[in-house]
Amino acid sequence: MVPFRVLVRLKVFQLAGVAGLAIPINSFLGEGEVTGVQVLxxxxxxxxxxxxxxxxxxFSQRYVGELAALPPAAPGGAERLRFSVLDFWGNRQEHVVRAADVIPPFEGLERGAAKELAGQGRPSMLLLLTGEGIL
Incomplete structure (x- = not known):
């Protein structure tokens, strides 16, 4: 999660791209005109x-850096999962959902097909979530 957090935070340097507007604005204020190439x-x-x-x-909102199983909030309550994702500025956000709202990735597949997919060595797996207020 740390390399991805650094990547998300580096987008602040994109402000330098927006600051590139200073060149045509400065040219306009100094000389009174801006060339078409500068504007483009x-x-x-x-x-x-x-x-x-x-x-x-x-993509930072969809990259799960940590997935944790939490105990029920009250005795007899629903099991919960905590997903840690990154916000716009690269800060960690926690989303807690009921375990019943997570749709298993191999749901509905026969055992042989699920075993074959699981054995392909994929580094990541997509999880579908249902319910309101989820990610």
Whole structure:
């Protein structure tokens, strides 16, 4: 989770891309005109920074750094799971859900097919969640 957190926090450097607007603005204020190339490059810089930042935010919300099983909150209560994800700025957020809201990835598969999929050595597995207020 640490390398991904560093990557998410590095998007602050994308502000330098937005700061690239200072060049055409400075040219306009100093000389009274801006070339079309400067406007185009500044626009592409801003759009690229926005797309990169949005992409990092999208994936950081879906990257689970830690999954923990929690005991029921009350005796006889539902078992719970805690998912740790990253917010926009790379800070850890905890989401607690009922274990019943997690759909097993191999649900509905025959034993042989599930064993074959599990044996492929995938480093990650997708979990589907149901219910309200989940991730």
């Amino acid at each position: 490059l500044a626009g592409l810089l801003v759009v690229g920074s926005g797309v990169a930042s949005t992409t990092l935010w999208f």
